[in-house]
Amino acid sequence: MIEMLSYNFMIRALIVGTLVSLCAALLGVILVLKRYSMIGDGLSHVGFGALAIAAAANIAPLYVAIPVVLLAAFCLLRLSENSKINGDAAIAVISSTAVATGVIVASVTGLNTDLNSYLFGSVLATSNGDAVMCVVLSIVVILLFLLFYNKIFAVTFDESFSKACGTRPSVYNIIIAVLTALTIVIGMRIMGTLLISALIIFPSLTAMRLCKSFKSVMITAGILSVICFLLGLTASYYLDIPTGPTVVVSNCIMLVIFWLVSKIKACR
Amino acid sequence: MPLISCSNLKMGYEGKIVISDLTFDINSGDYLCIVGENGSGKTTLMKGLLGLISPISGKIEYLEGLKQRYIGYLPQQTSIQKDFPCSVLEVVLSGTLNKKFLPIYSKEQKNLALENMEKVNILDLKKKSFQELSGGQKQRVLLARALCATGKLLILDEPITGLDPIASQDLYDLIGKLNKQGITIVMVSHDITTSVKHASHILHMSGDSYFYGTTHQYMHSEIGEKFMLRDCPCDKCSHSNKGDRL
Ligand SMILES: Nc1ncnc2c1ncn2[C@@H]1O[C@H](COP(=O)(O)OP(=O)(O)OP(=O)(O)O)[C@@H](O)[C@H]1O
Numbered sequence: 045m046i047e048m049l050s051y052n053f054m055i056r057a058l059i060v061g062t063l064v065s066l067c068a069a070l071l072g073v074i075l076v077l078k079r080y081s082m083i084g085d086g087l088s089h090v091g092f093g094a095l096a097i098a099a100a101a102n103i104a105p106l107y108v109a110i111p112v113v114l115l116a117a118f119c120l121l122r123l124s125e126n127s128k129i130n131g132d133a134a135i136a137v138i139s140s141t142a143v144a145t146g147v148i149v150a151s152v153t154g155l156n157t158d159l160n161s162y163l164f165g166s167v168l169a170t171s172n173g174d175a176v177m178c179v180v181l182s183i184v185v186i187l188l189f190l191l192f193y194n195k196i197f198a199v200t201f202d203e204s205f206s207k208a209c210g211t212r213p214s215v216y217n218i219i220i221a222v223l224t225a226l227t228i229v230i231g232m233r234i235m236g237t238l239l240i241s242a243l244i245i246f247p248s249l250t251a252m253r254l255c256k257s258f259k260s261v262m263i264t265a266g267i268l269s270v271i272c273f274l275l276g277l278t279a280s281y282y283l284d285i286p287t288g289p290t291v292v293v294s295n296c297i298m299l300v301i302f303w304l305v306s307k308i309k310a311c312r
Numbered sequence: 313m314p315l316i317s318c319s320n321l322k323m324g325y326e327g328k329i330v331i332s333d334l335t336f337d338i339n340s341g342d343y344l345c346i347v348g349e350n351g352s353g354k355t356t357l358m359k360g361l362l363g364l365i366s367p368i369s370g371k372i373e374y375l376e377g378l379k380q381r382y383i384g385y386l387p388q389q390t391s392i393q394k395d396f397p398c399s400v401l402e403v404v405l406s407g408t409l410n411k412k413f414l415p416i417y418s419k420e421q422k423n424l425a426l427e428n429m430e431k432v433n434i435l436d437l438k439k440k441s442f443q444e445l446s447g448g449q450k451q452r453v454l455l456a457r458a459l460c461a462t463g464k465l466l467i468l469d470e471p472i473t474g475l476d477p478i479a480s481q482d483l484y485d486l487i488g489k490l491n492k493q494g495i496t497i498v499m500v501s502h503d504i505t506t507s508v509k510h511a512s513h514i515l516h517m518s519g520d521s522y523f524y525g526t527t528h529q530y531m532h533s534e535i536g537e538k539f540m541l542r543d544c545p546c547d548k549c550s551h552s553n554k555g556d557r558l
């Protein structure tokens with residue numbers, strides 16, 4: 045552990061990753077319950093396209109990815125709210141187009157080695173500047189989330205009741221979309237664009253196996269997510285395997301354990 | 313000035329008109345029961361009053377200051393997800409959010425929630441998972457939530473569905489008590505006998521015609537007599553049907 049932390053890039057990965065895991069878990073509970081899991085996935089693919097274009101244009105990746113992913117989050121949310129359009133299909137169309145564009149841009153400009161790190165993440169990818177920005181953004185996400193926690197619960201639980209009582213669900217849906225977009229952008233360099241959505245979905249599913257109240261699901265998901273990230277990061281360092289996939293696998297093992305425990309509890 | 317006034321209201325869904333040309337006022341302190349056949353547009357009207365769907369034409373005007381902060385609502389059907397993890401207390405507390413909104417519920421909000429849970433007899437379910445309750449228990453939880461949100465107006469869409477006889481009687485008593493305290497009640501109900509006993513006004517909706525008036529007027533109207541199966545409970549009534557029914 046001490047040896048692992050003698051590298052600056054590992055410390056950066058540890059700080060950014062822990063914060064991102066926390067953000068992702070909190071938002072993940074909402075996204076899973078709202079049946080918006082696919083939006084997270086779609087956004088990460090859009091993020092990949094944005095990263096490739098930023099690299100080609102030689103701009104700091106975060107500055108391109110943040111506005112592009114935010115914009116995509118608004119569009120995807122609109123699509124899913126509109127019942128006339130098939131939201132699932134629309135997300136698939138947008139995300140595959142973004143990935144295709146990204147790959148073409150990357151291959152034209154000859155960035156094939158970076159491509160791998162974009163897709164599957166790399167602890168080396170975050171610079172000092174990026175890390176500071178990531179920390180600030182994650183703290184913003186967590187604070188906003190805590191500030192609106194009660195309203196977010198009410199709107200997620202029963203949208204028409206909150207609307208009848210004078211809350212405007214669209215405002216909170218936008219807040220959720222913004223927070224999701226930010227979380228995905230911050231997390232995708234470490235986790236990889238293909239795997240970041242796992243960070244959003246796994247902890248909430250795991251927590252929901254055993255927890256019955258909303259608050260306990262939130263707290264458990266947050267804790268599990270951070271634990272899984274730390275386990276994954278450590279394992280990936282010592283076994284010399286990529287971080288993103290290791291974190292996903294540790295989340296998956298956790299889900300299986302929780303699922304088994306819930307089955308055993310049900311049998312008793 | 314009425315609390316809510318609807319004029320020439322026309323409502324419906326994509327090309328299908330459900331309510332047309334409906335005009336009535338709800339005054340502060342009224343106890344209005346809305347009755348009528350299935351599919352006559354009662355729920356649609358409730359959603360209109362709450363601003364969940366907007367009228368095709370016509371107007372719904374609210375008294376200045378009613379705002380949505382003072383309305384409690386019990387829906388007929390909810391869109392709540394089957395697997396949503398939440399405790400009964402969390403659900404009831406969410407009803408207090410229109411009063412005050414802070415990151416953490418205040419003492420007042422918690423007390424309000426507990427008070428209303430006591431009123432509908434679910435205090436012992438406080439920590440239970442909402443999804444693991446029976447249908448009638450869930451209905452009571454949503455009722456407690458509606459009570460928390462109520463300030464001036466309580467809108468109930470078939471509140472006694474799923475409640476056992478004792479709970480329904482308790483509910484009618486509770487609603488009557490709230491009404492005496494000055495809260496305006498709008499209730500959709502199929503229980504016509506009990507409705508005419510408690511309500512001050514009746515709105516009867518049927519496919520093409522509406523009746524709106526006081527309960528006494530309703531009981532002696534043609535439409536009312538028919539709907540109550542000629543069973544007028546009124547004993548002051550001079551032209552009671554009781555005699556010539558058999
Ligand atoms: N979301 C919807 N989309 C399209 N049509 C609808 C929708 N909801 C209701 N309707 C139609 O509007 C009409 C009125 O429905 P509404 O739910 O208002 O009836 P109701 O009077 O509340 O009936 P019930 O006594 O069964 O509750 C019905 O014919 C129904 O088919």
Ligand SMILES: [Mg+2]
Pocket residue numbers: 354355356388469
């Ligand atoms: Mg109805």
